[in-house]
Amino acid sequence: MDQLNDKKIKSRYSKTKMLEMLDEYDKTRGMTIKEFCKLRQISEGLFYSARKRHRAGGSAKKQSPGFIAINSLALKEPAGSLFAEVNGIRLYQAVPAEYLKALIV
Numbered sequence: 001m002d003q004l005n006d007k008k009i010k011s012r013y014s015k016t017k018m019l020e021m022l023d024e025y026d027k028t029r030g031m032t033i034k035e036f037c038k039l040r041q042i043s044e045g046l047f048y049s050a051r052k053r054h055r056a057g058g059s060a061k062k063q064s065p066g067f068i069a070i071n072s073l074a075l076k077e078p079a080g081s082l083f084a085e086v087n088g089i090r091l092y093q094a095v096p097a098e099y100l101k102a103l104i105v
Contacts, residue, residue, distance in 0.1 A: 013042075018050040 013021070025036050025047075037044045084091045089103055 013046075013050075015054060019054055021047075022051055022054065 021040060021042075025031075025033070028036065031039075033044060033047055037047050081092070082090060083093055086100060087104060
């Protein structure tokens with residue numbers, strides 16, 4: 001069993017051969033993928049996986065790993081400028097000290 005895991009499975013078709021086949025399909029008009037695969041004697045699964053693997057356009061684009069940016073109005077600061085922040089409470093204008101005492105207690 002370990003011997004099988006060490007060996008790479010060699011593909012019947014090289015990358016250049018698959019790209020040629022995909023280009024040939026693109027040039028044919030009016031032929032379905034099913035008909036094309038039957039004519040070339042390949043499985044539809046091989047065709048779709050080769051198209052996904054070797055083509056840069058469409059849904060085959062690689063997504064970059066990691067975080068994505070979120071653009072949301074809720075995450076942005078309010079229109080006014082921040083005056084002060086006390087224990088996580090944001091103040092956008094000057095307030096009396098009694099008001100701050102009431103918030104903290």
